[in-house]
Amino acid sequence: MSFQSKLASAIALLALSVLPAAAQSGDEQGAKIAAPAAPAAPGKASGDTSVSSQQNYWGFGFGYVFNKVPISLSTFNVPISDLWYSHIFGNPDEQTRIAGTLGFYGFQILLPVPKASVDLYYGKPTDDIQYKGGVGGFYDISVGGHGGLMGELGLVLKNRVDISFMAVPLGTDSKRSYSEFMGLETKEEAEKSRAEMHGHYVELPYYAVKMGLRF
Helix, strand or coil: CCHHHHHHHHHHHHHHHHHHHHHHHHHHHHHHHHCCCCCCCCCCCCCCCCCCCCCEEEEEEEEEEECCCCHHHCCCCEEEEEEEEEEEECCCCCCEEEEEEEEEEEECCCEEEEEEEEEEEECCCCCCEEEEEEEEEEECCCCCCCEEEEEEEEEEECCCEEEEEEEEEEEECCCCCHHHHCCCCCHHHHHHHHHHCCCCCCCCCEEEEEEEEEC
C-alpha cells in the first residue's frame, strides 16, 4: 500500500471516531437549549404594591365631653380637640399590638391638656376593623388643677378612622371655669354654674365621644 493510501485510510478512521462524539455533544447542547428555565424563587410579584404597616402614627380629631346621660341633663359640657402621636412597640403587622401615645386634649377646642396612655390594638392593620383599648392620664397646665385617669375603648376603621369612647372616673377639679377662661361666661355666670355642679367647675366622673383621622 502506498503512502497516500495509508494517509487516506488514517484520515477516514479518525473521522469515524470523531463524528459520534461530535454528534453526542450536539445532542447534549440541544437538550440544554430546549430545557425550560428553572422557576424563579418565590417572592413578591413585580406588580405587588403592598406597603407594610406604619410604626408611628399622627392623629387629629374632635369630641364632646359630658357627665350625664342623656346629654340634655349634663352639667359639664365641653367640646374638645384631640391631637396625638402613637408608637407601635414591636412588629406593627402583628394581630395584637401595644402602643405608647402622647398628645393633647384641647378643652374648649383650644386649651392644651397634655395626655399620655398605653394602648392595646387587636386586628391587623390590613383588617377593615381593628379594636382598641387604653389607659392613661392627663393634667391641665393652662387653667391648672384639672387632671385625671382615663380609659378608652374604640374602633379603627380601614386603619385610618379612629372612633373612641372615653371615661374619666377619677380626677381633680379645675381651679377656674373653662368657659370663663375662654370668655364664654362671665365670672358671675361661672359661679352660678359651679353652684349647680355642687361646688365644682368639673364634675366627675365624665365621659367623651371622639372621632379622628390617623396619618
